[in-house]
Amino acid sequence: MLEVEGLEAAYGESRILFGIDLTVRQGEVVTLLGRNGMGKTTTIKSIFGMLKPRGGRVSVDGDDLTGAEPHRVALAGLGLVPEGRQIFPTLSVEENLRATARRGKWDLARIYDLFPRLHERRRNMGNQLSGGEQQMLAIGRALMTNPRLVVLDEATEGLAPLIRADIWACLTRIKAEGEAILVIDKNVDALTRFADRHVVIEKGRVVWTGTTPEILATPEVKDRFLHV
Structure with missing residues (x-):
């Protein structure tokens, strides 16, 4: 469904993304993980055409949407x-x-x-x-x-614990409806309870990808790339 290949982006002369690769298949929940300032939101903005990529490709079912206007991306089935x-x-x-x-x-x-x-x-x-x-x-x-894919940038940031629990429960229901989801959030424990795959980025590069069982079996990923 969504395919991001070699995505590069910059703000002026400051390069932020250096070849991001990620995919989200129909009905799949994928997380985009990393510490603050590592390029997660820039990746989302580049996918949605709010920031024009400097390189790479964004496509939905093979339809090239690289640098397309946000309304075209929405019409292709991405909801933000x-x-x-x-x-x-x-x-x-x-x-x-x-x-x-x-x-x-x-x-x-x-x-x-x-x-x-x-x-x-x-x-x-x-x-x-x-x-x-x-x-x-x-x-x-x-x-x-x-949409065919729901993208959430900081799904529960700044929310009280009880409200966070409500949001995670609702996202689990949305997944059960067959919706594909790409989600950014800092709560890795909550994400691993309902996500299928994870993409970890560091300084604008993908440094690790894997399934939920794989990330749970690799605590050094959290220690090295996700802890402040």
């Missing part, structure tokens, strides 16, 4: 839950959900079933929600585009 949530603050919860909706299995009823709190707050403005509610809304908004 961005770092910082970036919901529309002066639209209601329901207006946020409808803003980018496309027809498909994910509709308002299913989003409200997944996140009952959003149904309770459906008439509240985006800026009236807690951080956890905003993250639920950002996930729901991405699902309302009926």
Whole structure:
């Protein structure tokens, strides 16, 4: 499905990515791991066309989307839950959900079933929600585009432990629906409970890839590349 090959990116003269390779297959959950500042968000921005790659290739089912405008990437079936949530603050919860909706299995009823709190707050403005509610809304908004792949940049950053648990439970339900997921988060223990494969990057390069059993059996990966 999603294939990233040799992806290179820079901000001005400062190179950030040096040949990132990763794939996400249909129905698979893949994590992108690494310490802060190692290129995870830059990888996501480059995939979605928010930052034009300097080299490499991004494709979905063989369709070359390298450097495509974000709306083209969305139309190809990628839905983004961005770092910082970036919901529309002066639209209601329901207006946020409808803003980018496309027809498909994910509709308002299913989003409200997944996140009952959003149904309770459906008439509240985006800026009236807690951080956890905003993250639920950002996930729901991405699902309302009926994507083939959901990409989450910092899935639970800054959230209270109970809210984090709710988010992980919802992502597990989304996986059970057959959705492909690419997720960035610092909670490796939570990620290994539901992800299939992991890609670890260090200073803009892939330094390790493997399955969940493999990363659990290789604690030196966490010690070397993921601990602060």
